[in-house]
Each structure stands twice: as C-alpha cells, then as structure tokens.
Amino acid sequence: MTQEPPQFDPACLTDINCPVTGAMDWEVVKSYTAPPDGETDFGITPYRRDLLRSPSTGHVLNHHHFDLSGLYSGDYWDRTYGGGRMAQTYDKIMALPPEQSDNRQRVAYVQSVWSTYGPRGGDRTVLDVGSGLAVFPSAMAQAGWTATALDPDPRSAQHAMEKAGVEGMVADFMTDTVSRRFALVTFNKVLEHVPDPVAMLRRARPILLPGGGVYVELPDGEGALAAVGPDREEFFVEHHCAFSALSYAMLARKAGFRVQRLDRVIEPSGKFTLRGYMMPEETPQ
Incomplete structure (x- = not known):
C-alpha cells in the first residue's frame, strides 16, 4: 500500500483526541521513518508514523495517516499462515510446557478469575473474538469449557474446527x-488492533x-516504555494504541464494564501485558 507521509506538526498534538481516554495532552515518544526491527513489512511507502504518549493517562497512540483497513485481508493470511504454517505454528504453541507458554498461563489466569467471580455451577461457554490460531479456545476446551473461536476469515474458522x-x-x-449468549467473552490482544476499542x-x-x-x-505500553523503550x-504499526493500567480501566468504564481484577505481567515470550477480568455495570437480561 502506498501512502503520503503525514506532515506532522507538534503544535497540532492537542487536536488528537483519544477514543479510549479523551486525553489530548500528547508528547512525542519517537518518530519512525522505517519499520523497526521485527515489525511485519506491510509494504507501506513512504513510511512515517509518530508514537505519542499522554502523561496524564499513560496511554500510547500510533499517529499516522496510513489506511490499515485492509491489513488483515487474504494476503495477510496467506503471508502469515499459508503453506501449512497455521497448523505448524498451532502445534508448536500447544506443545510448549506451561512455564514457557503465554497461552497456558492465560488459561490458568482465566480459570482463576472465573473461580472467584463466575457464577457457581453456571454455564461454561466461551467466545474468543479474533481467535486466529485458536490455541486459546483449544486450551480452554481442554480445561472443560465449551469454546467457540470467532474469526472473520473462513480459513481460521475451518482450522479451529479441524485442527x-x-x-x-x-x-x-x-x-x-x-x-x-456466552458465559465468557475473551479478547486476547485484539482491541488494540481496531480504531475504536x-x-x-x-x-x-x-x-x-x-x-x-x-x-x-492488552499490550502494556506503560510497562514496556518504562522498562525497555x-x-x-x-x-x-498494526497496533492503534498500547495501554496503561489507568487507560485499561477507562476503556472498561467507557464500554459499560467494571474491572474486577487487573494484573500487569511479563509473559514467557517477553511481551509486556495487561490482563484482567471485567463484568457489566448492569448485567444484561
């Protein structure tokens, strides 16, 4: 995809309104003119984006003028999972021992919060939104849940069923x-990929x-910036934003939820992560 680079003017920072927090007190953390090491090459040229942080909330935004609406098209799926790579990656992740597996530790966390906040003897159905490889719903099924993997790509849904x-x-x-309806809905590193989480x-x-x-x-931008940079x-670039503990709570409240538990972790893979459990302010009937 070819885009015009933004004409960035630091004086315009106060015009950027955060959809999560409403913050407008931005400072520039770093400006990029090329993808950093490890970032997927999506063919964006010219490449210019600015990483912004709100001091009052700790929330982080990627500011650019790229059109990312087609980022997760069939080409992305082919490039990421084609040629049997989806099944291979699934097998590799599922074979990891618990102490090395983000996924197994995620499932253990969900089991723990559900034992505390979930209804006793209630339904154990889970809808995983944007499930991709379906490693999480698969591991939840192994833990006794009835799991559904939701994904917009039919090939991912087929993989979820067959593999x-x-x-x-x-x-x-x-x-x-x-x-x-489901007892539990899960968003595993999904909400940061959409313009309006x-x-x-x-x-x-x-x-x-x-x-x-x-x-x-969600990605813990606050923790990652403080510890690494x-x-x-x-x-x-595929992340519209990264979160702080405060902006996580603000996201929940703005969407009509209350946070019951929130933890900051560094996963076995090295990812800085905020994980938590929330319930509706008023339970829908």
Missing part, C-alpha cells in the same frame, strides 16, 4: 450479529449470559 477441535464461527464482530468491547455486553464477564488482554512489538 483445534472447537467450534469455528465466521463473523466480523463489529458488524455481524452474534445471536447466542471502546465500541468493540461494548458489543460484548448483550451477548453475555447473566453473571458472565469478559477477559481482556519504544522499539517493541507493543508499539508496532
């Missing part, structure tokens, strides 16, 4: 109607069963 052994649902969560999270409310909740995992995957 991961769970139900695959082909849908765009932002535009399609999910006609069933509040709107996406809000769509989980009407499909929750009474007493149900939402697990949300900006040249990290938490801030790659």
